[in-house]
Amino acid sequence: MSWEDYREFELVYRENARLVYRFLVSRGCPPQEAEDLTQDTFVKALLHIHRFKGECRLSVWLCQIAKNTWLTHETRRRREPFPVCQERGAWDSSLWEWLDLVERLEEPYRSVFVAKALEERPYEELSAQYGKSESWARVTYHRAREKLRAMIEEGEK
Structure with missing residues (x-):
């Protein structure tokens, strides 16, 4: 991925991060977790941008990733006494x-x-x-x- 691609993705992040965060909070995600999961959502989106086919708005695709990220997070939290990636709190x-x-x-x-x-x-x-x-x-x-x-x-x- 070129530096220019990262800059374009940064624009996508700036335009949609607040929307993704509000989406997570509206679904009952605590605000602090919503901040972390919003960042996780964009990391996943960046890694899988080649899968976006344009069949829906980009914001809809991002919210779908956010929903799946949150569901996975909640499933793990219930199963494990300690988060899988505890070090993220230090980041x-x-x-x-x-x-x-x-x-x-x-x-x-x-x-x-x-x-x-x-x-x-x-x-x-x-x-x-x-x-x-x-x-x-x-x-x-x-x-x-x-x-x-x-x-x-x-x-x-």
């Missing part, structure tokens, strides 16, 4: 700074992190994709998270 940087950090991860950490954390793909699928064990996928994802955490902490110093 006070903007969406664009966060995306830059993810982009700076070397392979296969970047693609495994994106597939697991953002696309919510199961470890079994990742192991098949890379021709490795599920244990390899889990360790690689864990190491990617640790690398991101270290990059964030380094930036805070």
